[in-house]
Amino acid sequence: MSQTIAMTVNGRAASITVDDPQMPLLYVLRNDLGVTGPHYGCGLAQCGACTVHIDGQAVRSCSVPASAAAGRQVVTLEGLGAPERPHPVQAAFIAEQAVQCGYCTNGMIMESAAFLARTPRPTEAQVKEALANNICRCGTHPRVVAAVMRAARG
Amino acid sequence: MDQITMDRRSLLGAALLVAFTAGPRAAQAWTEKPVATDRVESFLALDAQGNVTVFIGKVDLGTGVRTGFMQIAAEELDVPLGRVRVIEGDTALTPDQGPTYGSLSIQNAGVQLRAAAATARRELLTRAATRFGAQPGALRVEEGAVVAPDGRRATFAELLGTGRLELAVDANAPIKPPEARRVVGRTVPRVDIPDKVFGRFEYVHDFKLPNMLHGRPVRPPAMGAVAEAVDEASIRHIPGVVRVVHRGAFVGVVAETEWAAVRAAKDLRVRWSDWAGLPDQARLWEHVKATPVAQVQVTSDRGNAAQAIASAPRKLQASYDFGINSHASMGPSCAVANFEGGRLTTWSASQATHNLRKQLAMMLAMPVEQVRCIYLEGAGCYGRNGHEDAAADAALLAQAVGRPVRVQWMRADEHGWDPKGPPHLVELRAGLDAQGNLTGWEAEAWIPKGAGGNVDLTAAELGGLPRENQIHPGNIIHNLAQPYAFPAVKTVCHRLDTTPFRPSWISTPGRMQNTYASEAFLDEVAAAAGKDPVQFRLSMLPREETRGREVLERVARLANWQTRPSPQADRTGEVLRGRGVTFCKYELVRTYVAAVAEVEVNRRTGVIRVTRFLCSHDCGQIINPDGVRSQIEGNIIHTLSRTFKEEMTFDRKAVTSLDWASYQVITFPEVPEIVIDLVDRPAERPWGAGEPAAAVVPSAVSNAVFDATGIRLRSVPFTPAKFRAALSAS
């Protein structure tokens, strides 16, 4: 039973028709809209690789049905900032070279950006807590923390 | 559609080369470019615009080595870094430099590339000397041109002309001396990071072909089960399902959309045969000891160790084990396969595309020339994970449907079916004389047979298709032999005929487990002798091991190490603090690492917190210092994760740790402060960085826990429950 869902993705209106409204938002973004910043890591809301912002909140798009984004503002890593006008967290990740394979990086940046919006002057311990449910297998943790602290200093 | 082929066409269009034939692409375009490792043109192409293309067989697995290769080429050819680009791991275009493992990319492939670039540079200088009537030594190379003393310039393009240049690599072509280097040895930001940070990087997971379908494997619920019947009607309700593929125990679905493939794989009803052939995990180590031995390898034998120990007034013995690990990559394995005109092309994150090519050809009974494997970066893999298997899945499915197929594993496929780091068991014995001197040392390891060969493809195994039918856990025998001058020593590896799960290498395979057992046991010996662990090690390192002594002394200074025996004296509180040291000379022939772990142990809860981890590291010449730091940090953290948390679980049928809740890994609050001290030796050859830093982690932690509490942990992972059990047994 197909359904048409309208949402705003990175500031642009998007309308997609899906067979299954339970299909996670992640698949809409990656396959229907070609927005590949968010990644599939687990599909279980355990790792953070798929994180996007919905109405400013960090959300795990692997575990949100596409229909739940109807009428909402979705922002992905691509929409957060660009080389010409990077988001402070993106600029800080480059400055700290806080990336190895980068598969987790989408989640690290999107989660941190939402966190800093709520907590502009965090302690290191708060940053670590905020990212406690984001997995990185390459061991970029110290650099990620340094990058978030750098972004917070502005 | 085929990005790399198009790039290559434009390169050929530029018509100027140190590389391959200009002119029309032959029918067999795939093999047109030279890839022999002894030819300059295999590694380098220079075009008329002054760009340099590097063709390299080792791939960037998210480690940043691509940037290192660019630095090497830019340095030897004196071209700006921005004019260098890299093509990696394409069987049609890049030399076969072996799989990307063992922290050998810079040490081997980087040195080969450097020799090729140095050979090219010498050729350019020779040609310029003739043109200018000058001595080659009087010429300068800058920004892709050769400059004469009188200021005349000739670009590389002018010097090479439009003809074809063929050059054998001269391993002795002069490389730039340290004082002349401008790019190598300095921190250069990684070229891939901006795209990764802005969501513009193309991972294999993002790669698409026109007309592409999506596939998912459906793995058996018991590892040895066979699919007796597949009920295709069970997924008829899902729109977009194209095909169910069934061969023996290989089952897969193909659909028009990815979500349809996910649903179909989940809903497909398969009647699987019964199978329960795995050992009881609670008795894993008995199983290991009872496994038939295929080969006994003596890796060191000096003096009569058995007798030296037997006749010593004090004897020690202990057994160390290290459980089964999954690579547990952040992104599940993914690949795209396409058959066209009888030829197969795969795009995957394989760390060994040249080998994968042979394996796929064997599985599909195709001539190897008809298979091309192209590398695209995936999630970091820390060894041979499931990337190759995803490529094999995709190839089988694409062959069945006659259209390109993309396969991405689900999380449970990755945790359940990637090849595993096998169980590793080491028993050690030592003797001490009355003065506390070590008289003899014996170590025996029980580890699977095999080395760094091809790990069989899961699809071939399940589908009953041709495969090598060998096991290959990596080179896991190293570092059981010791760098110390023990008066008598014997180290033996019992190479087991089988191991419960298809094995492969995960970061520092065997070398880490052997270092862990040996360096923790050495600490037990030092404690029994009442000696300081750093001094004890220094006293036994041979005089000529100056680089080894240096890293040990440096890390001790860095940690403000207080000379005294372990354990520390006051062990009455609930939270106790301690420090532990470890030394490693990697494979006894390269990179030196020494580390100090500082821990806090809660005796009541058994929770161990590493507060600081310090590491002195000498890998000879450093290409990109920040790149080396990043690799060391990554390997320390990954190995802390394995030391404290990671353990694959299984029942008699299959793996049961199928997600991040059941296979837990290190989290942000658990990551300690990491302090790294790099010893740079610009005049030495570059050795590997990365894996060697993993080798020192578990023993440094075990030693620190002992120092804090007097309790010795000998079974990885070091969980709170194991600590509490060891405490109550003490």
Ligand code: FES
């Ligand atoms: S993919 Fe969504 S949390 Fe892992």
Ligand code: FES
């Ligand atoms: S950088 Fe590879 S998983 Fe984080």
